[in-house]
Amino acid sequence: MTTPVSHSARSEGTGLEERTINLLVEREMRRWVGDGENLMGVACLDALFPSGKLLRPRLCVWSAAAAGATVDEVLAFAAALECMHVATLMHDDVVDQAPVRRGRASSAEHFGISVALMAGDGLASTAYLAMLGGTETGLPADLVVRATRVVADAVRHTVAAIAEETLLREDLSCALPAVLEIVRGKTAALTSAACQAGAILADAPAAHEAAMRTYGEELGMAFQIRDDLLPFTTATPGTTNSGAFSDVANRQPTVPVLLARDAADPGDLEMLQRLFCEEMDAATAHGRLTEVLTRSGALDRATELARAHATKAYEALAPLAPSAARDRLAELTTTVVDRAW
Numbered sequence: 188m189t190t191p192v193s194h195s196a197r198s199e200g201t202g203l204e205e206r207t208i209n210l211l212v213e214r215e216m217r218r219w220v221g222d223g224e225n226l227m228g229v230a231c232l233d234a235l236f237p238s239g240k241l242l243r244p245r246l247c248v249w250s251a252a253a254a255g256a257t258v259d260e261v262l263a264f265a266a267a268l269e270c271m272h273v274a275t276l277m278h279d280d281v282v283d284q285a286p287v288r289r290g291r292a293s294s295a296e297h298f299g300i301s302v303a304l305m306a307g308d309g310l311a312s313t314a315y316l317a318m319l320g321g322t323e324t325g326l327p328a329d330l331v332v333r334a335t336r337v338v339a340d341a342v343r344h345t346v347a348a349i350a351e352e353t354l355l356r357e358d359l360s361c362a363l364p365a366v367l368e369i370v371r372g373k374t375a376a377l378t379s380a381a382c383q384a385g386a387i388l389a390d391a392p393a394a395h396e397a398a399m400r401t402y403g404e405e406l407g408m409a410f411q412i413r414d415d416l417l418p419f420t421t422a423t424p425g426t427t428n429s430g431a432f433s434d435v436a437n438r439q440p441t442v443p444v445l446l447a448r449d450a451a452d453p454g455d456l457e458m459l460q461r462l463f464c465e466e467m468d469a470a471t472a473h474g475r476l477t478e479v480l481t482r483s484g485a486l487d488r489a490t491e492l493a494r495a496h497a498t499k500a501y502e503a504l505a506p507l508a509p510s511a512a513r514d515r516l517a518e519l520t521t522t523v524v525d526r527a528w
Contacts, residue, residue, distance in 0.1 A: 215266035230306035250385030252512035267317035277307035334384035341380035348372025375407030405500035447485035
């Protein structure tokens with residue numbers, strides 16, 4: 188029989204604010220990663236900071252708090268999720284040959300491929316240590332192991348999806364469901380695991396845990412579809428952000444591209460085919476692809492698809508009791524689609 192998680196200091200109000208959690212998570216990541224005493228540590232810190240959106244740690248904290256756990260109890264696990272996420276990004280940037288990450292040189296660009304790969308492995312190892320470190324805050328070991336197993340399985344799906352994604356490059360004939368399955372594995376698997384793990388660590392009832400798993404998966408789908416749209420909806424005309432050109436340069440068929448393919452007139456379809464088979468300057472290709480996506484209505488259709496997944500995420504919250512944490516989770520189902528970040 189499991190030992191109940193302590194609920195003596197419930198997380199409510201300002202303790203669940205985004206900025207507060209982000210600051211706590213950043214401090215916890217530094218505690219586990221260290222001060223950069225060697226090259227691997229320096230590369231890990233460079234990849235982690237300045238931090239990104241810290242979505243997965245917040246999802247874990249809010250999912251746990253919605254079942255009565257405190258921020259302190261799950262903080263190490265939440266920080267571990269960001270470390271794991273960043274580790275997968277470091278490896279993904281090697282696969283994509285991406286020179287930019289979060290507006291700065293990617294780890295592979297800055298330190299070289301060898302160091303980026305080794306640092307990614309080291310950061311993933313640190314993540315697992317931090318997850319198991321949840322027992323230090325009084326969490327029952329069996330809950331920590333269950334939650335860690337969920338994350339490990341999600342990472343397995345993430346890596347498999349990244350590998351599958353490489354097989355679709357330059358393939359404009361691939362099916363939309365195949366790309367959506369890659370989105371489910373590459374992004375939604377870890378957001379789902381973050382939410383499910385939070386529920387497990389709070390020793391939530393089975394219905395709550397299942398709800399959080401579904402919520403996280405649907406939110407992750409909405410997030411990634413919207414993320415694929417951002418280079419075409421937020422870029423300032425005349426700028427050349429090489430990070431925004433990554434999918435174009437790699438000729439990666441994303442959800443909006445396939446929606447454009449299915450709706451394009453003959454002229455725009457020919458342009459898409461040229462973009463996928465001819466050598467072209469990335470900035471020029473990005474500009475022409477943006478025009479095709481706009482004319483075909485693919486940007487609007489992709490936005491609606493993202494919104495449909497966000498709606499499913501919101502509906503999944505129905506079994507949860509009213510709480511400040513539940514409110515935070517519900518708010519995300521709107522901001523994840525209407526964001527400009």
